[in-house]
Amino acid sequence: MIVTLDRFAELVTREQFRLAEACLLIAEDEYPDIDIPACIAQLDAMAATIRGRLAADAFPEQKVVALNRHLFNELGFRGNTDAYYDPRNSYLNEVLERRIGIPITLSIVYLEVGRRVGLPLQGVSFPGHFLVKLRVQRGQLVLDPFKGGEPRSESELRSRLEQVLTKRETGRLDLDRYLEPATSREIVTRVLRNLKGIYLKLGKLEQALAVMHRMLLIMPESAEELRDRGLIYAELEAFRAAAADLQNYLRRRPDAPDASEIHAKLVEAKAAAARLQ
Numbered sequence: 001m002i003v004t005l006d007r008f009a010e011l012v013t014r015e016q017f018r019l020a021e022a023c024l025l026i027a028e029d030e031y032p033d034i035d036i037p038a039c040i041a042q043l044d045a046m047a048a049t050i051r052g053r054l055a056a057d058a059f060p061e062q063k064v065v066a067l068n069r070h071l072f073n074e075l076g077f078r079g080n081t082d083a084y085y086d087p088r089n090s091y092l093n094e095v096l097e098r099r100i101g102i103p104i105t106l107s108i109v110y111l112e113v114g115r116r117v118g119l120p121l122q123g124v125s126f127p128g129h130f131l132v133k134l135r136v137q138r139g140q141l142v143l144d145p146f147k148g149g150e151p152r153s154e155s156e157l158r159s160r161l162e163q164v165l166t167k168r169e170t171g172r173l174d175l176d177r178y179l180e181p182a183t184s185r186e187i188v189t190r191v192l193r194n195l196k197g198i199y200l201k202l203g204k205l206e207q208a209l210a211v212m213h214r215m216l217l218i219m220p221e222s223a224e225e226l227r228d229r230g231l232i233y234a235e236l237e238a239f240r241a242a243a244a245d246l247q248n249y250l251r252r253r254p255d256a257p258d259a260s261e262i263h264a265k266l267v268e269a270k271a272a273a274a275r276l277q
Contacts, residue, residue: 047116122181
């Protein structure tokens with residue numbers, strides 16, 4: 001089966017799009033035979049089970065308890081602490097099948113099932129650890145699907161920030177700034193960034209390149225992603241494609257700190273392409 005990016009490209013050009021569908025389309029690169037409707041049906045079935053247990057007038061907090069019980073206690077979804085950087089943790093179809101993942105993919109399952117049971121959940125692109133929040137009468141609940149949907153206190157969140165931010169940044173810490181809701185576009189971008197980093201670390205350049213193609217569809221304005229793709233093309237000896245990307249990067253960022261370095265790479269790529277003619 002030949003994987004095309006047409007559906008993904010069409011989907012992410014919309015102002016609003018379905019998060020689960022976009023994440024499942026990402027998986028087509030590694031799983032070209034993925035049955036996307038069947039994966040969506042799994043999310044629907046989880047939600048249907050939870051709805052069948054809820055009173056019509058259930059409070060949001062009661063829905064959260066039911067959601068946590070079903071996903072984490074009964075179905076056994078959990079965080080993968082043993083093989084955190086396994087690429088499978090970033091593919092939603094694998095997370096649904098294996099019931100194991102990383103914070104962002106477990107949060108996507110949590111968001112999708114929760115919304116189907118009437119919970120207006122929002123993703124939170126918290127530094128170093130994706131979370132989910134829910135506005136309630138007395139403020140908001142910040143929930144951690146990587147830890148069974150447990151609520152996180154303000155002190156816990158501030159402590160986590162202090163672990164990932166510099167002292168200068170934490171000195172003027174505004175917690176609310178880091179709890180802003182993430183859009184579907186931002187969530188998908190973070191999934192792709194995770195995959196890109198994992199594949200580069202593993203030296204799997206062709207897989208990283210496939211991820212970068214999707215990254216530039218959802219972030220076409222990103223000169224840095226264009227540069228990175230050009231460098232990967234060069235590593236893969238696709239010199240014409242490398243030259244095109246690197247040249248476009250320099251056009252967009254002529255004063256970039258790495259402009260001289262990238263210009264040298266561009267000259268090398270053009271020379272290599274010319275030798276292949």
